[in-house]
Amino acid sequence: MQVAGAATGNGVLLTQVACDGGAGHQQFRVVAQNGAFGLVNVNSGRCVDVPYSSGVSGEQLWQWGCHAEPNQTWTFSASTASTDRYLIRSASSGLCVSNRDGSTAGNNPIVQEPCADIARMQWRFNPTGSTPPPTTPPPSGTPTVAADGTGRYRTVQAAIDAVPTNNTARVTITIKPGTYREVVRVPRNKPHVTLQGLGSSPSNVVLVYNNSANSHGTSGSASMFVDGANFVAENLTISNDFDENSTSSGHQAVALNLGADRAVLRRVRLLGDQDTFLVNDSARAYMVDSYVEGTVDFIFGGGTIVIDRSTVHEKRSTGGPITAASTAAGKAYGFLFYRSTITGTANNVTTLGRPWRPDGQVVYRESTLGATIRTAQPWTDMSGNSWRNARFFEYRNTGPGAGTNSNRPQLSDSQAANHTPQRYLAGSDGWNPL
Secondary structure, X not given: OEEHHHOOOOOOEEEOOOOOOOOHHHOEEEEEEOOEEEEEEOOOOOEXXXXXXXOOOOOEOEEEOOOOOHHHOEEEEEOOOOOOOEEEXXXXXXXXXXXXXXXXXXXXXXXXXXXXXXXXXXXXXXXXXXXXXXXXXXXXXXXXXXXXXXXXXXXXXHHHHOOOOXXXXXXXXXXXXXXXXXXXXXXXXXXXXXXXXXOOOHHHEEEEEOOOHHHHOOHHHOOEEEOOOOOEEEEEEEEEOOOHHHOOOOOOOOOEEEOOEEEEEEEEEXXXXXXXXXXXXXXEEEEEOOEEEEOXXXXXXXXXXXXXXXXXXXXXXXXXEEEEEOOOOOOOOOEEEEOOEEEEOOOOOXXXXXXXXXXXXXXXXXXXXXXXXXOOOOEOOEOOEOHHHOEEEEEOOEOOOOOOOOOOOEOOHHHHOOOOHHHHHHOOOOOOOO
């Protein structure tokens, strides 16, 4: 169960999504109230609520500011049909929390229905925080990669090298939890490769190296290079841990250099400082339920990417620009941040981006902008390129960093219809990974 879009406002609906133990919008604290319990979302601080104390079956639940009222009060009863599962009943309506129609689809509504001890109304409570969530069981058989020698290969690169050249069928490379210090390359002649971490969270599998622009140039500094089309990464971390204090210049240090068309990054963490994530001109990518952090221009390039339901974090206390888009003038779409959350370590210091090339294209849409955003002037110039001449827009953002003024161009509703994830990713082949 999640708060849709990781939003923090009142009235945001509850839906189901693939579980991520590290996602605050999927975490709920159980608090005692009224002889029963309240459910407080960790990300928003708001409570699971029956809208307007409705007694209607099928009413979709939402979050609202906590008031310890009956429509925010719940009782738990152990399922007699399945162990370690509970029914969650509203003290207000007497109805139970349910996954509508028992659907397995993402974003399916969470509703209230007459209580029955059946699968769609049975819930498990998985501890998070200091207690790790239950480990997701890996696929049966030997993992493809394991640093301890229990897999078919000890390095990720060895497994990629074994993929047949110009393969036409998907090859899934499973990676046992551990830290893999190597530069990884998925070349253009190795399409349809999936790298799947087998840990309980993306932090359990870490692919890391520490090259930098000082020794390899910016684009050559990456810990991972991906050029094979239809690439997928799931449940892992890609990091560049170069120490900026070790050199006087050349601090750019890329974690992921992405040039692949139709790439999907799902539950992936990208960690670095300056220039963490390079989205090349040839890239078309969908990133979802993920995390990116950095300091300066840490999502950059001329490619097309949709970053959906993800967290983007400015880690430097003095702030910096998140994006440096170099979108070509003839390319309609660059970077779309959709239903995502922007955070930072300090307030009023982070900018949404600057134009690496004059026609850079970036939209922040329906996202939660934290207090880290410099609200009066969230876009900046770069190397003689004016942000006012670039294609920078916002649309229906919320949070303390959101706002409108003459320095914050907004899409109209009619313009927004052309800036959806589907429009960004469709290309000429109609690709739709959502």
